[in-house]
Amino acid sequence: MSEKSEAGQAQSLAAESGFQTFPVAPGYRVNVRSGPGTSYSIVKVLPYDSYVSIRCQGPGTTVSGPYGTTNIWDCIGNGQFVSDAYVHTGTDGYVATRC
Template sequence: MSENVIAPESAEAVEAVEAVEAAAARTYAIAADVNVRSGPGTSYGKVGRLSAGTRVTIQCQKPGENVTGPTGTSKLWDRIGSGRYVSDTYVRTGSDGYVAPRC
């Protein structure tokens, strides 16, 4: 009787998959009420509003208009959905740099 044996994946491959899954599942709290924009700047149309404490998943980040918010000043914008951006200064990421892939 023959058994199908699947070779274990390398430790590096397993760690890489776990890192991607962890990043995809990570959510961040909104620091204060904020408008959601269609692009990375306040000149883009308003497409929604988030209340302080709401948790969001950052799909990717890109530079845009420089904004001062509750966590400081930054030109970094977080895409939280298709055509949905918020200034990173309104998201408690624990960092003033990139925490997600670049858009």
């Protein structure tokens, strides 16, 4: 499957989840971790141009990325977290309930 079709499929799955979806920073393949921090294992890597559905958010390791420096981590699935520094939510604060 090409990266473009993977991204389209990821966007469709995110939209069907019923949670608000947000784009991942363009040009980045973002690590998805098993918990809210860089010490947690990588469970998968998002393809370029992905969208994620944020189920809830919570504090974790502080990370610097294209959207600033933050300790907010977005739960995008069961045991799947990405740093909010790589997700364009339009704000530096929380946009979902706390985990």
